[in-house]
Amino acid sequence: MLEAVSVAPRQLLVLDPFEACEALFQPLQAAGWSVQSCTPQTLNGHAGDVLLLYLDQQPGHALLKQLQLTGLGCIVLMDAERLQQINSEELVGEWCFAALTLPVELPRLLETLQLAQTGTRLRRLKSARQAPQFLGNCAAARSLRRQLDRLSRIDGPLFISGERGSGKHLLARLLHQRSSFAAQAMRAIDCAESLDTDSLAASSFTNVLLENASRLSAVDQQKLLDYLQCNPRAHLLTLDRGELVQALQQGRFRPDLFHLLAAQQLQTPNLREHPGDLVLLAEHFAKQHGAVIGRHHRHFSEEAMDAMISHPWPGNVRELRNHVVRALVLAQGRQILTTDLGLRPAQASIDAPVTLEDYIRRAERQALNDVLGRYANNMSQAARTLGISRPTFYRLLHKHRLR
Template sequence: MLDVVSVASRQLLVVEPLGACEQLLLPLQEAGWALRRGTLQSLQGSSGDVVLIHLHEQPLAPLLAQLRSMEASWVAVLDSQTLERGEIAELIGEWFFAALALPTTPENLMETLSQAQANARLRSLQGERQARQFLGNGAQARTLRKQLEQLSEVPRPLLISGERGSGKTLLARLLHERSSRAGHALQRLDCAGQAEALFDRPGHAGALAVAATGTLLLEGLATLSAPTQQHLLQHLHTHPGLHLISISRGELEESVRQGRFREDLYRMLADVRLQTPRLREQRSDMLLLAEHFAKLHGAVIGRRHRHFSEEAVDAMVEHAWPGNVRELCNRVVRSLVLAQGRQILAGDLGLEAGRGPGAAVTTLQDYILRAERQALNDALARHANNMSQAARTLGISRPTFYRLLHKHRLR
């Protein structure tokens, strides 16, 4: 597969300082990797397939900002003690293609970087053709899809809350794309470092001007100073009808409770509220989403679709998913690069083998139940908003369809 998604040159962005890992770079250059070195700040806005970083004492806030802004496969090298830190393990699972424990060999690093490059190329190719949608058969996901249709034309500020990786930005983009403003700009602004860009300056229009015809997506609102909050409140009062979407992982609500963010401004920004579901509370959707990502990205490399092994399904069900759907997608895409057998295994996902009962499929009835569940998931993925059509697709009645959903705990 590495040949299928190869690129003409090997570009590697190296985040300094690399410390004790410097001796690993010379063999990379001899093997044809073109290295560009810099700090997290100097690499901002850079493009490249793979980023190599030593996770030793890197500050997490600027690192997370770069992870969100750069379309690349990140590879970390770190010592075992750092890997044991909970926040580092969660960060790696959600954002990184791979993490190598030190000491490692140049050969091991080179193989990992080649796989990461294939992963990055796969993502870029898929990104050119991917249609956005909000999947899920759980009650929250179905409600959100209905709200998308109802709220896309609401000319009032809207707040989307939810844990990281749960689809807040996706939901905002879908709201924009389904509105009459879809032909205009959707601009995303992180107020944590760009609050001054909100308002007009001499010779330069502020980001809020975008919300008059297009959509302005704001994050990091909890960091706004008191004077900036006052200025924003006045602007919203004098410019009604702006298409303004704010996203929060809970920090904005906490800031209001602590008195650091104005309640009147919060009420105006949260005139309409949406909440994205947590993946660990939607476990019946786990296989549906994983299969969707596998088919979506696997089609790019032209290989037959791999199903997930029973141990992989058990591992996914048992995992806590702190990074929610983004972490699931990241792990599935990575597994497409790493999987060697006929199935995707728990190890390919970077998860421990599940300990759930009945992991092995040994009887005819086991195979029948598995095929039945897969058929239901496929029908639901294709006709998520039309249960009657989903039932007709399978050639069964709607009551039978609902009975099977209940049997397999898909509702």
């Protein structure tokens, strides 16, 4: 599959070129890569297959947001000592395809670029073919899906809270698609910058997304309060990871403004509290992305499943999807292994099968995982497939912490 991808034109964007990277330009071009330099300001205006960038410190929020918007497989080059100082697991797990230390060997860089290109095209093909949906079988996810149509028709601000990567932007897009403003583009305001009153006024004819509201200055908080008091039906979708509530508790945010913004509230669930959704989503991503690149659906090995369940997933669904996409690119066998996912193995002493009962328990969990992946929205069919009653099916889900 990699050979098939490699014959297409290969466009490499290099962010903020530096001396070590410039020395690589000529051999990369000789290997068939078209190399183009860009800056953070012009990044989203360029087309490419892979992004190469150098970091000498933990990237800031603005850069991470840009990396996410590009949809490109990103390869980070860093000095070895710097790589040890930053949270490289978060960087690779949530934002980048790989992190390599300098000086980097050209064969390794070329191989990584080719793999990152495959990941980029996989994501793009998936995005073009699949309509967005908020997946999950836990009570919180089901409740959110039920509320989407109702809340999309309500005038006034809506507050969407949840951990990073838990689907807040997806939920906002789904609300917009179901609203009467679906034909209009949703506006976005980053409150870390000066409040854009022109975009704010757009809430009278479309949805406006507010991010980083906790960073509004006192002056901008007053502007926003005045606007909402004059426009109580403004369609403002405020996204928050907990910073706004913290700012409120610390006296840095006006209570009267907070109550106006949070008149209606939704909260996205996190993965670590819903292992059943973790398994369902991992299987969904593996099947969905695997079909895009023409590979048979690869299942996860038992060890890989254990590693996923034991991982804390601070980046939630975004982190899980990135790990699964990388695993599909890297996997060589019929199963996705722990090493393909780039996760640490679960401690063998916890669930290692020793007795017949242990093996039966593992077989039960594997069967449940299989039917959950196939019948995520039809629990009755999942139970019938296993030849058990629906109450027994739910009892097994609770037994194996899959619900």
